[in-house]
Amino acid sequence: MTTATPSAPAAPTNRLGLTKQDYVGSKSTLCAGCGHDSITAQLINAAFEMNIEAYKVGKYSGIGCSSKTPAYFFNQAWGFNSVHGRMPSVATGAALANRELVNIGVSGDGDSMSIGIGQLMHMIRRNVPIIYIIEDNGVYGLTKGQFSATADLGSVLKHGTVNELPPIDPCTLALELGCGFVARSFSGDPKQMNAIMKAAMAHNGTCIIDVISPCVTFNNHDSSTKSYKNAKDHDFPLHELGFVQFNELEQVEIPAGESKVVTFPDGSKVSFRTLRDDYDPTDRFGAMKILHEGAEKGEFLTGLLYVDTSKPNIHATTHIVDTPLVHLNQATLKPGKDVLAKCMDELM
Amino acid sequence: MSTELANAHAAQDAKTLVNDFSIEIGTVNGSGSQTANSVLMRTIFLMGVPVSGKNLFPSNIAGLPTWFQIRANTKGYVARKHRVDLMICMNPETAKEDVLKLSDGAIVIYDEPLKLNTLRDDLIYYPVPFQKLVTASCPEPKLHKLVKNMIYVGVAGQMLGLDMIETKKAITKQLKGKQKAIEINQAAVDAGFAWAAENMPAQSRIKVVADDKTKGNIIIDGNAACALGAMFAGVQVVGWYPITPSSSLVESLIDYADEYRRDEDGKSTVAIVQMEDELASAGMVFGAGWAGARSMTSTSGPGISLMSEFIGLGYFSEIPGVFFNVARTGPSTGLPTRTMQGDIDICAKCSHGDTLHINLYPGNMTECFEFAYESFNLAERFQTPIFVVTDLDLGMQNWMSKPFTYPEGNFDRGKVLGEKELADMKDWGRYKDVDGDGIPYRTLPATPGGKGAYFTRGSGHNAMAQYSEKPEDYVALVDRLRAKYETAKSYVPKPILDDTGSKRGILAFGSSDPAVMEARDVLVDSFQKKTDYLRLRALPFTAEVDAFIKNSDVVYVVEQNRDGQMKALLREFYPQASMKFKSVLHYNGMALDAQTIVDQINAFEK
Numbered sequence: 001m002t003t004a005t006p007s008a009p010a011a012p013t014n015r016l017g018l019t020k021q022d023y024v025g026s027k028s029t030l031c032a033g034c035g036h037d038s039i040t041a042q043l044i045n046a047a048f049e050m051n052i053e054a055y056k057v058g059k060y061s062g063i064g065c066s067s068k069t070p071a072y073f074f075n076q077a078w079g080f081n082s083v084h085g086r087m088p089s090v091a092t093g094a095a096l097a098n099r100e101l102v103n104i105g106v107s108g109d110g111d112s113m114s115i116g117i118g119q120l121m122h123m124i125r126r127n128v129p130i131i132y133i134i135e136d137n138g139v140y141g142l143t144k145g146q147f148s149a150t151a152d153l154g155s156v157l158k159h160g161t162v163n164e165l166p167p168i169d170p171c172t173l174a175l176e177l178g179c180g181f182v183a184r185s186f187s188g189d190p191k192q193m194n195a196i197m198k199a200a201m202a203h204n205g206t207c208i209i210d211v212i213s214p215c216v217t218f219n220n221h222d223s224s225t226k227s228y229k230n231a232k233d234h235d236f237p238l239h240e241l242g243f244v245q246f247n248e249l250e251q252v253e254i255p256a257g258e259s260k261v262v263t264f265p266d267g268s269k270v271s272f273r274t275l276r277d278d279y280d281p282t283d284r285f286g287a288m289k290i291l292h293e294g295a296e297k298g299e300f301l302t303g304l305l306y307v308d309t310s311k312p313n314i315h316a317t318t319h320i321v322d323t324p325l326v327h328l329n330q331a332t333l334k335p336g337k338d339v340l341a342k343c344m345d346e347l348m
Numbered sequence: 349m350s351t352e353l354a355n356a357h358a359a360q361d362a363k364t365l366v367n368d369f370s371i372e373i374g375t376v377n378g379s380g381s382q383t384a385n386s387v388l389m390r391t392i393f394l395m396g397v398p399v400s401g402k403n404l405f406p407s408n409i410a411g412l413p414t415w416f417q418i419r420a421n422t423k424g425y426v427a428r429k430h431r432v433d434l435m436i437c438m439n440p441e442t443a444k445e446d447v448l449k450l451s452d453g454a455i456v457i458y459d460e461p462l463k464l465n466t467l468r469d470d471l472i473y474y475p476v477p478f479q480k481l482v483t484a485s486c487p488e489p490k491l492h493k494l495v496k497n498m499i500y501v502g503v504a505g506q507m508l509g510l511d512m513i514e515t516k517k518a519i520t521k522q523l524k525g526k527q528k529a530i531e532i533n534q535a536a537v538d539a540g541f542a543w544a545a546e547n548m549p550a551q552s553r554i555k556v557v558a559d560d561k562t563k564g565n566i567i568i569d570g571n572a573a574c575a576l577g578a579m580f581a582g583v584q585v586v587g588w589y590p591i592t593p594s595s596s597l598v599e600s601l602i603d604y605a606d607e608y609r610r611d612e613d614g615k616s617t618v619a620i621v622q623m624e625d626e627l628a629s630a631g632m633v634f635g636a637g638w639a640g641a642r643s644m645t646s647t648s649g650p651g652i653s654l655m656s657e658f659i660g661l662g663y664f665s666e667i668p669g670v671f672f673n674v675a676r677t678g679p680s681t682g683l684p685t686r687t688m689q690g691d692i693d694i695c696a697k698c699s700h701g702d703t704l705h706i707n708l709y710p711g712n713m714t715e716c717f718e719f720a721y722e723s724f725n726l727a728e729r730f731q732t733p734i735f736v737v738t739d740l741d742l743g744m745q746n747w748m749s750k751p752f753t754y755p756e757g758n759f760d761r762g763k764v765l766g767e768k769e770l771a772d773m774k775d776w777g778r779y780k781d782v783d784g785d786g787i788p789y790r791t792l793p794a795t796p797g798g799k800g801a802y803f804t805r806g807s808g809h810n811a812m813a814q815y816s817e818k819p820e821d822y823v824a825l826v827d828r829l830r831a832k833y834e835t836a837k838s839y840v841p842k843p844i845l846d847d848t849g850s851k852r853g854i855l856a857f858g859s860s861d862p863a864v865m866e867a868r869d870v871l872v873d874s875f876q877k878k879t880d881y882l883r884l885r886a887l888p889f890t891a892e893v894d895a896f897i898k899n900s901d902v903v904y905v906v907e908q909n910r911d912g913q914m915k916a917l918l919r920e921f922y923p924q925a926s927m928k929f930k931s932v933l934h935y936n937g938m939a940l941d942a943q944t945i946v947d948q949i950n951a952f953e954k
Contacts, residue, residue: 055794056794058794060635071803078803080638081804081807082631086631089630089635091635093587093631093632096619096636096641097619097636097643098641098794101793118624122624314621321616325619326584326792333582333584334580334581335609344566344752347568348565
């Protein structure tokens with residue numbers, strides 16, 4: 001009996017029979033070492049692990065470095081690079097047109113906290129189902145290094161300008177607006193990003209994920225609070241996150257004891273092993289308190305800050321049919337002759 | 349006014365104007381006058397006399413002056429009339445001014461305490477004790493202010509010879525079966541009528557005599573007509589932001605959709621979202637259009653300005669969407685409750701860079717309905733934003749119309765590749781001009797089969813939808829977009845031409861039509877001037893426009909703006925005919941009237 005030469009191991013596939021390669025996009029054109037590329041990598045990993053059908057994903061962005069990244073993941077998905085700060089309204093239109101779309105928006109701190117803050121706020125208010133990632137570096141990279149509205153008070157630009165304005169925190173803002181999924185992470189923490197993204201993929205409403213993603217070119221010097229060094233030094237995870245997809249529940253034991261478990265509408269569960277005392281991710285006021293306290297101490301609190309899976313989304317509040325609107329045919333969409341006759345009669 | 353016209357008017361003054369007069373009613377807004385005015389107008393309509401009603405209202409909720417103008421005309425002229433034959437003065441604030449502006453011989457009905465009869469002695473005055481009458485007819489003092497206006501319906505009805513049975517029908521319709529309200533209002537009308545019959549001297553200046561010219565017609569406003577067109581076009585996603593005078597377009601759509609666009613479970617087949625601003629409304633339109641839905645928004649000039657950036661994206665990345673612009677008097681806040689054809693230029697070329705858009709110009713209620721319907725076909729056929737340009741006069745005023753005809757046939761969903769078509773294709777390219785008509789093929793998100801995904805962007809792109817800054821890719825793209833605009837010439841509504849062979853051309857569009865029609869008759873009757881008339885109904889300009897300009901010695905371009913925006917467009921597209929175009933302009937916020945056109949054409953030909 002002869003031993004067969006082992007062939008190269010086949011790339012692992014997920015439940016859909018897809019390999020990770022099926023989730024990649026075009027080659028990134030961002031600066032080497034850009035934090036944004038690690039976020040892209042985790043989106044790819046999370047989608048692969050969550051068995052997301054890439055062709056059902058709608059990728060959206062505004063303008064800026066971050067907004068280029070939808071080209072770098074999910075080649076099989078349709079993408080829409082829209083106008084500066086207005087991606088939320090585009091995503092809202094698409095989400096209403098086809099409620100089966102899995103919506104992923106990638107934005108930056110300039111796109112979301114300055115020019116687009118209004119649209120972002122109203123998207124949150126309407127609870128449009130979307131994973132909205134803010135790749136947050138506190139600086140306008142594409143126009144070569146101006147401050148954004150998340151730049152910390154006192155941080156210094158490459159050429160010496162000091163920021164004298166207070167920052168806007170996307171997470172406290174999202175909490176204030178009643179967002180049902182608010183998270184912060186750091187592009188240097190792939191494990192945490194992965195768990196947060198997977199949980200977001202199970203959520204059926206707006207997910208705001210603020211990812212501190214240092215700009216290696218314009219904002220990575222030590223005085224910047226959004227540099228790699230500063231983020232690493234001041235990143236305080238609130239908890240260890242475990243995400244368990246619904247159809248894996250049978251094989252995996254949910255950690256019990258000191259951890260808290262939140263269930264998503266599809267049955268998936270996320271477990272929180274608390275690192276900080278008395279932190280409860282379903283307590284909105286508690287989340288606000290700890291965020292403000294963290295900000296005072298100069299800490300980036302990371303993790304899934306708040307989750308509420310019960311809030312009705314825009315599909316519920318517009319009372320639209322269960323079938324995606326784009327799948328309705330003419331017979332359904334065009335009322336008959338009798339209707340026009342009735343309308344005319346009322347006007348006589 | 350010319351001597352000839354003045355003489356003609358003087359001659360008319362001597363005789364009774366049967367079914368040919370105008371009424372103006374000065375009231376305070378928020379006082380319930382809208383109901384009274386509608387009842388008065390509808391009574392004349394129900395008596396078979398063609399009629400139109402224009403509400404001149406302030407940008408205010410309650411307490412400021414408002415006027416309502418009713419024009420009745422047996423020949424069907426329904427444009428605003430220069431001369432007011434009957435003035436009803438209910439507003440102490442404006443009564444004096446209202447009386448002073450009248451032409452001699454006009455009739456004035458007024459609230460007795462105003463004592464207007466001392467102002468001039470060349471008018472016919474009818475003081476009416478409104479307060480006394482309303483106190484006697486309405487037991488609830490709370491309602492006196494609202495019901496007071498119904499008294500003048502009765503008084504004017506008696507004076508004009510209106511059929512009170514039709515008035516009763518009009519009240520019932522207006523108040524939609526609210527029994528108590530119907531009774532109270534009817535009592536006020538009856539009180540006015542009875543008082544006038546007993547106390548008011550008869551007049552023979554203006555009379556209504558029953559006719560049969562409105563049988564089977566409807567009364568509607570252009571916004572409701574557009575809403576109906578959109579509903580029958582199967583609109584699926586609507587993003588909007590309130591703005592006068594367009595708000596009632598989407599509000600009408602909400603009402604109609606509420607009734608006629610629900611599935612068996614009561615769920616809606618159209619998503620209508622009031623957005624945070626016009627920018628977001630435009631973004632929603634393109635997001636939905638990109639995903640494959642029929643989408644629209646409705647706005648007015650300031651909204652179009654805000655949407656401009658997105659409209660450039662929609663044009664450049666080729667996404668369907670319908671934009672209704674119910675224009676008002678600009679720029680800036682301007683006169684927000686007055687009319688203007690002031691957005692011709694911005695809608696023709698909306699956004700930065702080189703942009704040319706398909707525009708539709710409905711000129712009456714039927715066209716508001718039909719063009720609204722057709723705009724969705726054009727948007728999907730051409731994968732581009734389409735403007736349906738109306739104005740406050742068309743959109744918010746009351747117009748008589750033949751009932752609309754059901755739009756037969758199938759929706760044109762344009763060039764969309766599905767899973768099956770994609771499977772058989774080797775090298776699909778989103779922006780390839782396969783058919784040579786400038787229109788590429790598109791795919792919709794979430795089409796299964798693993799083919800057809802592409803990246804939409806407002807930045808430069810090549811035929812394969814890849815990012816490109818190459819000069820040749822950019823030129824190929826914008827030249828193809830221009831070719832697409834050329835293709836649209838054979839799809840847009842053709843102009844309506846009335847050629848008398850006079851070589852004296854009039855070119856007008858939209859709400860100018862009724863005034864132009866009347867002016868042409870006046871020009872023939874009083875000045876022996878024949879004209880040819882081309883009513884433009886769309887951009888791009890089609891072959892019929894080419895021929896009209898070529899065949900005319902002069903083209904009077906009638907439009908309601910200061911700068912002659914349409915004339916400028918014509919000069920750009922027909923530079924060789926540049927000197928033929930003469931502007932007939934009207935831009936004071938009021939609807940265009942025939943006299944203005946007659947006077948300006950005569951001035952050119954002095």
